Amino acid sequence: MNKIRTIIIDDEIDACEGLQLLLSDQKDMQVVSVCRNGREAVAAINRLKPELIFLDIQMPGLNGFEVLENIDSAFLPAVIFVTAYDEYALNAFEVHALDYLQKPFTDDRFLLALDYARERIRTGTDDSIKSLLEPSSFKPTPEGKLKLKASGKIHFIDYEDLSRIEGFDYYIKVHAGGNVYLVRESIKNIIQRLPQQFVRIHKSNVINLDQLVSLEPLSRGNYQVTLSTGDEVMMSKTYRDQLKDLL
Numbered sequence: 403m404n405k406i407r408t409i410i411i412d413d414e415i416d417a418c419e420g421l422q423l424l425l426s427d428q429k430d431m432q433v434v435s436v437c438r439n440g441r442e443a444v445a446a447i448n449r450l451k452p453e454l455i456f457l458d459i460q461m462p463g464l465n466g467f468e469v470l471e472n473i474d475s476a477f478l479p480a481v482i483f484v485t486a487y488d489e490y491a492l493n494a495f496e497v498h499a500l501d502y503l504q505k506p507f508t509d510d511r512f513l514l515a516l517d518y519a520r521e522r523i524r525t526g527t528d529d530s531i532k533s534l535l536e537p538s539s540f541k542p543t544p545e546g547k548l549k550l551k552a553s554g555k556i557h558f559i560d561y562e563d564l565s566r567i568e569g570f571d572y573y574i575k576v577h578a579g580g581n582v583y584l585v586r587e588s589i590k591n592i593i594q595r596l597p598q599q600f601v602r603i604h605k606s607n608v609i610n611l612d613q614l615v616s617l618e619p620l621s622r623g624n625y626q627v628t629l630s631t632g633d634e635v636m637m638s639k640t641y642r643d644q645l646k647d648l649l
Contacts (some may be wrong), residue, residue: 405430406519406520406523407432407453408431408432408433408434408455409434409436409443410422410435410437411443411456411458412437413460417505418436424509424512428516435450435452439463439464440461440463440468440469441463441464442463443455443464443469444464444473447479448474448477451477451479452479453479453523454479454480454519455482456484457481458484458485459487480519480522480523481498482501482519484503484507485502485504490502498586501515501518501519501554514554518554546560546561548561548596551585551586552583552585553584559576559579560579561596561599561610562610562612563578564576564577564578564610565633566609566610566629566633567592567593567600567607568607569588569605569607573587574587574589574592576592592608603635604635604640607636613630614627614630617637617645622639623639623642624636624637624639625642
């Protein structure tokens, strides 16, 4: 069995030792280098070409995002960010990281992230950051639930709880039952997996018609849409025909 070549990158000795200990129990993982700063990490990644890296964000010299900017783009590894800070989560999605572990994390949470990375690397479907741009292959489940992968878990969302979806460059925010799920999927792709009560009203907004409360005309043919959750979103003139019967 070929082992997954892994590099740990963190400026804290305790954090590096902790990750090494966790990985020592995984027979298919091989830690080929431990780096204590960003510049050392760039050199090690370019030289050793690992399949997986555990990457801290705030480090001397180069931070985690700058490390990714400076490595050889032909050999981009799968990335799991490991950091004590939560404010970088959206940035992590923008560089297509596999997961975002916030310190302190449990062993179970670490193993979830590792299993996800192992699956992506072993199947060859997502063995680099670039491949995460490919659309998801998930399909709706027959029980009337939407299946999502977010934060290292698989979630099953009742359609009736799903109020709206926001689209960004490389990810979406799914609003359901008072929770927000960050998902690496395009808004174009996910709407194909939703039932008919979900309509696109803007290039960046999909709503659940069952939660529509009011429409308020604005300038230039746009509308303000209010949902039963109290959320207010914009419907652009371009997508107005989606609700022409209601208008």
